[in-house]
Amino acid sequence: MSLNLTIYYIIALITLSGLGIVFLNSESILAICFFIFVSLIVQNDPISASLEEQKQSIRSELISCMIRGSMDQINLQKLVCYKKIQLLASLEYIMITNN
Structure with missing residues (x-):
């Protein structure tokens, strides 16, 4: 059978x-x-192929989320550096105007 x-x-x-x-x-x-x-x-029926396809889509989505998270972290670091530069420039301006 x-x-x-x-x-x-x-x-x-x-x-x-x-x-x-x-x-x-x-x-x-x-x-x-x-x-x-x-x-x-x-x-090795179509079910395993479907599971493999779902695994690949989940993996690619996870990788894109990780890349997006890394880019967000880099942008946050850039923003912090930009704010520090702005703060230093405003402190320098205050020091120049006080002298």
Whole structure:
């Protein structure tokens, strides 16, 4: 019996349990779902490709956020330096006008 047919039987069993025709406890259903997930990942089904695609999009978004955060930090440092220069220039102007 192929693995796909087994998965369909298991999904039908879970559906029948949800309808109240077959009685399975929640732990059994959770274990069955976990084994279905693992078997689909091992088979290299489109689910694993979808997960890989999501992983890549999350990774690229994280990198862009890190770059944006670094740029914000650099801009903040530039702003602090600019404010210091302004403060020094105003202090120099005050010293010149007092003398």
